[in-house]
Amino acid sequence: MDDERDVRRRVIEAADRLFYAQGIQAVGMDAIRSEARVSLKRLYSLFASKDDLVAAVLADRSRQWDAGISAAAASAEGPRERLLAIYDFLGTWFREDGFRGCAFINSFGELGGVSPQVAEAVREQKASFRRYVDDLVAEAGGPPALGAQLAILAEGAQTTAAISGDTTAAADARTAAETLITTALATSG
Amino acid sequence: MDDERDVRRRVIEAADRLFYAQGIQAVGMDAIRSEARVSLKRLYSLFASKDDLVAAVLADRSRQWDAGISAAAASAEGPRERLLAIYDFLGTWFREDGFRGCAFINSFGELGGVSPQVAEAVREQKASFRRYVDDLVAEAGGPPALGAQLAILAEGAQTTAAISGDTTAAADARTAAETLITTALATSG
DNA sequence: TTGCCTTGAGAACGATCGTTCTCTACTCTA
DNA sequence: TAGAGTAGAGAACGATCGTTCTCAAGGCAA
Structure with a gap:
């Protein structure tokens, strides 16, 4: 028998796959039901509405992002290297199969104008990343x-890689970041 | 009597307003009909389908972007200043009422995964901008x-300004660009 | 004026979507 | 074994969308 937590996870991952590949509005609840191999009744017992499911998917993506950034930073020494590790993390992400840009940026473009909840979730994710960067900069x-x-x-690297398919955007951004960090530290130090 | 060209322009501008504010899929043909004060019959005599109208709107946005960049560059002297004028142009755009990011990035996020036409239109717009920048860099x-x-x-400035609402992203990007240009020219020269 | 063509307004159609409901099969308890 | 409760499959419902069709009103040639 499937544990409720397992099913919930399966639904979120299925919805995330479909939303990411096709966009949120292009994916019906029935497609999610099929992908997750769950009955509609169960789906709606876990999530009250599609909006709720979207919110859960975005929250999960946020956790994944944080974990990825943390993992990339773990093997770096010092704030400068941890900052640059961000772009290395982006590079490996860009090269993954099915990469189609930042799910938050995509969701904002699709629903930011009509769904305050989505807009706010995206804003919060970006603000959180910004705080992470600012902290490392201060530390440096x-x-x-x-x-x-x-x-x-x-x-910019994320949008560029998504649209042009150019995975070198991560390396370009890293090179630019090195220059900016070096210049800023030389000026302020 | 309304000239066909006038009506066409009115429809494109109405659709652009609605698409930009709410997203493409969230706007029905009937809403466009109302906004443009045109009968449904006339709308479909001008554009065979919604996809055709979307393509026309993106093409028009592309022309507007080129015109804006050109105008900003016109008052700048030399390639370096013309490159920096890009970010000044972005800054005035970000401060406009109803700014909600780059229509191409938004459209790509919404439909890039399911509409090859939209994906290609966005790619071409970004590639065209990239060629513009590359030419100025070479000139410099x-x-x-x-x-x-x-x-x-x-x-990155466009995405950041759209999501966080922070219009200073343009100035931040400009400052970064100055550093990168100065460093690159000092190194290569 | 009469008849024809175009046009606008919007009803209608077929498809799809989010959500709920029905019905059946099955599981567990007493 | 009998019965109650649960869950799955998918039909059904109401809304909305893109697109087409109907029909009435108006302009224009003869």
Whole structure:
């Protein structure tokens, strides 16, 4: 018998796969039901509505992102290397099969104008990443403006890789980040 | 009597307003009909399908973008200033009422996975911008990699401004661009 | 004026979607 | 074994969408 937690996880992962590949509105609850091998009744007992499921998927993506960034930072020494590890993490992500950009950016583009919940979830995810970068910049002794610059590079790399399919955007962003960090530390130090 | 060209323009502008504010799938043909004050019959005589209208709207957005970039570059002297003018252009755009990010990025996030036409239109728009940047970089005597970096900054500024609502992303990107250009020219020259 | 063609307004159609309901099969308890 | 409760499969419902069709009103040639 399937544990409720297992089923919940299976539904979230199935929905995430479909949403990410096709967009949220293009995926019906029935397709999610099929992909997750769950009855509609069970699906709606776990999530009250599609909006709820979307929120759960975004929350899960947020956890995955944090875990990925943390893992990439774990093998880096010092704040500067941990900052640069962000772009290495992006690079391996971009090369994954089926990569289609940042799910948060995509969701915002699709539903940010009509769904305040989605818009807020995306904003919070980006604000959280921004805080992470700012903290590392402060730890490295860099000026606050550097955090904004490095975050912009990360966002730009994601959109560029998604649209043009050019996975080298991560390496380009990393090179730019190195220059910006070096310059900022030389000026402020 | 309304000239066919006038009506066509009115429809494209109405559809663009609605698509940009709410997303493409969230806007029905009937809403466009109302906004443009055109009969459904006339709408379908001008555009064979919603897909055709979407393509026309994106093409029009592309022309607007080119015109805006050109206008911003017109008052700048030399390739370096024309490159930086891009970020000034972004800054004034970000501050406009109803700004909700780059329509191409948004459209790609919404329909890039299911509509090859939309995906291709967005790709072409971004490739065209990239060529523009690359040409200016070459004119300035910078290395090819600089073009990629500056384009990533522009994309990242658009995404950041859209989601966080932070209009200073343009200025942050401009500052970063100045550093990258200066460093690249000092190294290569 | 008469008849024809075009046009606008919106009803209608077929498809799809989110959500709920029905019905059946099955499991567990007493 | 009998009966109550649960869960799955999918039909059904109401809404909405893209698209087409109907029909009445109006302009224009003769």
